[in-house]
Amino acid sequence: MLITILYWILIAVMLVGVVGAVVPGIPGPSLILGAILVWIIVQVSQGVANVNWLPLISIFLILILSAGVEFLATYWGARQAGASKWGQIGAFVGLVLGFFGLLPAWLFGGPLVGILIGPLLGAIIGEFIYRRELPLSERTQQSVKAGVGVVVGSLIGNLIEGLLAIAAVVIFVVSTWPPGAGV
Template identity: 60%
Template sequence: MTVLYWLLVAVMVLGVIGAVVPAIPGTSLIVAAIVIWGVIHGFGTVTVPLVVAIGVLVVSMGVDFLASFWGAQRFGASKWGQIGAVVGLLLGFFGLLPALPFGGPLLGILIGPLLGAIVGELIYRRDFVVAVKAGIGIVVGSLIGNLIQGLLALGAVIVFLVTTWPLGAVT
């Protein structure tokens, strides 16, 4: 059981990384690992961590939306900039941006929303300075949201470790 326990903890650590880095599943990996542990050892052993992880999953979705919205509002982005950021994120995610000599899809996911927001704002306002400012605002908000999600995910993993340590680490 010790090997399984540490394997599930490794999956949870990947989930924490995924909460911060776009395109990697985040909190859902943590929930899945806790469910697997619950199936094997009974859900009575993971009730608290499972409730915490599901709560973190729900709150993370809200944080992601609110942080991006806050960044957009704070830096003066319009709906066109927000739509452009989403389109840019999708294009970057699927690798449809012009090829970059370094960074690969991860860089595309980071640059895509910025470029998309700038293009959206340029279509709407035709003012390059305002467009760049709005694009940066959306990206800053998104990055802040990702950091908050990472901290929440880390908290869920810590709750799991604290509540299951005697059962998982030494058997």
């Protein structure tokens, strides 16, 4: 009975992890992996002899891939929009500042809004600084284009990361159903 309750609690934690894979500021893949590790520790401590490590390894690889996909998608979006390294660095700095609430968005929506607005503003400012040789209108246009590219790439990366997180949870459920079965 207790193992079934724990199982459903861990599934709930994994679902929060799926949301966190898509929404910035909530730890996604790490929650999923942590829940799976708790399940394995409980299974081993219960003396389950047939712990199947293949699903755990598969899930671990999926979660590593999801982290890489997010960064690659953001990079791809920036490159497609013609962003320079300055725009990409600005997006990263904006993300950090937004996360810690150091942007004006903090006053209205807290770190979550800062995480969404920070990379956009950072990429625009970074690109604006880099494109000093362009006339003001072209400079502004290129800067905004770079900022939008970073945000679009990041959103695509978050969606792919969310799909990979769902895949990890599905693999876990399929490999452990019914609750109490080995992993």
